[in-house]
Amino acid sequence: MDKLIESINTYISLNESELLLLQNAVEKRTYKKNDVIFTEGKISNEIYFVEKGCVRLFYNVEGNDKTAFFYTEGQFICAGESYTYNIPAIENYQVIEQTEIFVFTKKKSEELLSKAPKLEIIARIATENELITCQKVIASFVTKSAEERYTDLLNTQGELFQRVPQQYIASFLGVSPETLSRIKRRVYKKSCS
Known part of the structure; x- marks a missing residue:
């Protein structure tokens, strides 16, 4: 912990x-690569760390993801709107690699707070x-090109390129895997110049 x-x-x-x-209020869960933690349509009653x-x-x-x-080590995850208002969530959370998560259920959280x-x-x-x-993602798509978003990701979370399949990185950047390959080549050429 x-x-x-x-x-x-x-x-x-x-x-x-x-x-x-705190230790008594959380449950530790281990997920295998590609396990889904939470799916859309459900009402969230958990906060994850x-x-x-x-x-x-x-x-x-x-029909497309x-x-x-x-989210990586040290980050909280919560389907906030669903958790707060008890409405079905629109988001999904999937494990990319073997992952250990601490879970706070709403019931345990309420007991802890009391x-x-x-x-x-x-x-x-x-x-x-x-x-x-949410603000970072929105600002990135409103103010930056796909190449700038790629460069930002490389500079701020470069380890993701070794941890995450390229199709997910491409989807995150809002481009096809082929476009991501072209962006990588352009950025690499610029860095070698």
Whole structure:
């Protein structure tokens, strides 16, 4: 739970009893490559924290998967609108590689908050992360070309190119796999010049 505690400690410090309550409130789950954690149409009652691994957020658009984001170690995941308003979700979460996740169910979270109210920070962090993620994705598509989005991804999360299948990277960038190959060649040529 080191990454989870470290993430929470950037916002608040926890004493021993709060740490124990936290440990008892979460469930650790391990997923194999390509497992689906959560699917559209369901009502979300869980918040996830990626301890180890990589998770892809995608939407099903007319039968095609459209990748919206990748979550890696130290990030919270929450189908926020579904979780908050008890409505069916439109998103899906799929594991890209073997992944360890800590899960906070709504019931366990409520019990935790009744005993340690300051731990409501967990829901706030998850919600803030989702909002920031959405804003970054929207801003990227509104203000940047596919090549600029590729370069940004390479500079900020370059390890994803070794962890994630190229078709998901292409989908995330909003291009076909063939266009992604051309972009890679252009960026590589520019870096060699």
